[in-house]
Amino acid sequence: MSKPRVVLGVGGGIAAYKACEVLRGLTESGHDVRVVPTEAALNFVGAATFEALSGHPVHTGVFTEVPEVQHVRVGKEADLVLVVPATANLLAKAAHGLADDLLTNTLLTARCPVAFFPAMHTEMWEHPATRDNVALLRSRGMVVTEPDSGRLTGADTGKGRLANPAEIVDLAKLLLARPDALPRDLEGVRVVISAGGTREPLDPVRYLGNRSSGKQGYALARVAAQRGADVTLVAAHTVALPDPAGAVVEHVSTAEELRQAVHAASRSADVVVMAAAVADFRPANRAEHKIKKSDDQPDPVITLDRNADILAELVQNRRPGQVVVGFAAETGDEHGSVLDHARAKLKRKGADLLVVNAVGDGKAFGTEDNSGWLLGADATEKPLPLAPKAELASTVWDAVVSFMKR
Known part of the structure; x- marks a missing residue:
């Protein structure tokens, strides 16, 4: 099978050096x-360097x-065109169809998904001209992602x-697998994850x-933010992961800390997704000194x-109209299969949607892929x-959007 063909456009901003990390991530994963x-x-x-x-x-x-009519x-x-970084100047040229170099000509001739990853000063990103250009590009079906803070x-x-370059690589792979994976269908939706x-702690x-x-x-969180949602992410012990662009992240440690943070954030949320693995039990007494x-x-x-x-x-305690999504990590046993336990849990918990993962033997926890x-x-x-x-996240958000339209 031929490798997926990706055009990596690089704009003239200081973040251009990060395009090298995106390039390496894509080539090393077979693109x-x-x-x-x-x-x-x-x-x-x-x-x-690029060569x-x-x-x-x-x-x-x-x-x-x-x-060769290269332009x-x-x-x-191309199967996918990425622009990393997308400067204010490049967004303006793309929005107005200017074609004065190879990259802008490529943007006009591409018939595959096109994704811009902006990088610029806050004042430039928030300027009405840039906001209009972004809206125009999105209205034409192009993906313009939310930058990080x-x-x-x-x-x-x-x-x-x-x-983060790793996030860009993940979103690029998502768009190659599902060109329609990042619609702006969560605009204005407040999401807590x-x-x-x-x-x-024992001691x-x-x-x-x-x-x-x-x-x-x-x-x-990453997919929701790029579909337009206002995302709050409550994260327990995920220091190895870069914060998703466009999301507000609150770091916690214990189940009680996570409980307090999620309840506080969910009071004004439209969707709450409990994807964390929360400890069912805690030590009744914490030792003050090492045991x-x-x-x-x-x-x-x-x-x-x-x-x-x-x-x-x-x-x-959910608000009227609020959608609640649960996650269940299950193993089968003598009392039933993974699905049997999941069906009972959904009925018992009363969530609107439940994502079920079979765990154990290298499944789900810590892996790059997931199923269920x-x-x-x-x-x-x-x-x-x-x-x-x-990809699984995109499928979950498709289901949430469908549920909200009922």
């Missing part, structure tokens, strides 16, 4: 990437390889920072926890108290084939 920079981009990263990482020659103008061929042959050029901070695994050193990495919850091993003392006995059922509380079933309160059951977690 054929052709880099098309602007002349300004080459002031930040030389053509030789070495991609294995393709790099050109900026339309007067090279003229017999038309590059866009027509954080440190910009110099001492400035704010919204306008380029999304929990992610990761809580930890219940200053040890804790009760689980193997959840938070990757699925982060994928849900020592001792040959002349009996082994300690740990008494556990039950933690609150956060999902059940959310269902009981999506159960509805209306007795619908949709299989979720094994796929990258961003």
Whole structure:
């Protein structure tokens, strides 16, 4: 099978160096990437770097390889076009159909999904001209993602920072698998998502926890933000993951801290998704000092108290019209299959939707891919084939949008 063909356009902003990380991430995952920079981009990263990482020659103008009609061929042959970073100038040119170099010609000739990943100062991103250009591009079916917030050029901070390269690679793979995966159908929808695994301390050193990495919850937040939602992500022990662009992230540790944060955020939310793996129990007593091993003392006995059922509380206290989505990590046993346990849990909890993952033997926790079933309160059951977690997240949001339209 031929490799997916990706055109990586690079704009002339300081974040151009991060395009090298995107390029490497795509090539190492089996994509054929052709880099098309602007002349300004080459002031930040030389053509030789892009050529070495991609294995393709790099050109900026339309007067090279003229017999091959390169300014038309590059866009027509692509399966996906990315612009990283998309400067205010590039967004303006694309919105108004200007074609004064190879990249802008490619944007006009491409008939595949086109995604812009903006990077600029906050004032430029918020300027009415830029906002109008973004809206115009989106109205034409192009993807213009929300930038991240954080440190910009110099001492400035704010919204306008380029999304993390790993996030860009994930979204690129999602668009190749599902070109329609990022519609702006969650505009104005307030979403709360929990992610990761809580930890219940035994002493200053040890804790009760689980193997959840938070990757699925982060994928849900990432996709929701790029579909236009106002996202609050409550994250438990996910420090290895970069915050999703466009989301407000609150980091917590214990089940009770997560409970308080989710309840506070959900009071004004339209959708609440409980993707975190919350500890069912906590030690009844936390030792003030590290518990020592001792040959002349009996082994300690740990008494556990039950933690609150956060999902059940959310269902009981939800606002009118609020959609509540639960997650269930299940294993089959002598009492029933994974689906049997999941159906009983959905009925018991009262959520609108329940995502069910079979866990164990390298499944779900800590992996890049996920699978399972999506159960509805209306007795619908949709299989979720094994796929990258961003694809599963997109399917979940499709179901949420459909549920909200009822």
